[in-house]
Amino acid sequence: MTIRIRAAWMALCLCLLALAGCASSGHDSNQLERNQYAYSAAIRWGDFEGAWMLVDPKYRDAHPLSELELERYKQIQVAGYRDMASQTLPDGDVVREIQIEVVNRHTLTQRSTRYTERWHFDPVSKTWWLAGGLPDFFSE
Template sequence: MRTIRTGTLLLFALLLVASGCASAGKQRDALERNQTAWASAIRWNDVEAAVPLIDPARRQAHPLDALSRERYAQVQVTGYRELRAQVGATEASREIEVRVVNRHTMAERTLRLHERWRWDPVAATWWNVEGLPDFWAGE
């Protein structure tokens, strides 16, 4: 009787671990999907595609106005490369190298940007908490 009970408990524990690994895998896939969508949107200057990936609280606190849209239209991203990444259970970060050309002066700059992501279990998605990149920092 005791062997059956121990075997049942062991089986239950294994099922819990397996289900946790499956959900972690789905969460990791969601992060990769959102980071790829973000990189694509930034790389192709598609600000409208990037905005829905920003944390809703950040979007509400810093809405994208017409002037900001015009500023992003003045630059062309010519390169976007991940340098480093760290992934935790509910937070992730990446260091990115971005090359940007000012369309008016044709001058190219290379920037290092830091992205932070947070897992939202209610929405079952990852949000970019930094917002749109600041291509004008240090100018």
């Protein structure tokens, strides 16, 4: 599947999620769960471009994902994605501690990494966005 087809497919999914979110007001926890599920599924299936579309647009604009970074994500296979803990912060944001198992496709070595997701509700778009970028599997 080409990058453009994946991006179009993910944009369609996001539009559907946004439309579903329009029916509710405030901090819809069901929408948060749907977005978290969509994000975790994208990561599990190696669809990092799709996962990128669930990152806050302000963050995406400030930190664009380069072709080199996308190519690096193609070097790994996600073997496990486990939600370890979740907490609602006083400002309304939600954080989840995630443990991700990854396998390097070239060396077939597996390793585990911890990742903290921070989800923020945007009242303008009435949707939950991942406040930071994708997991960094490449720094030691």
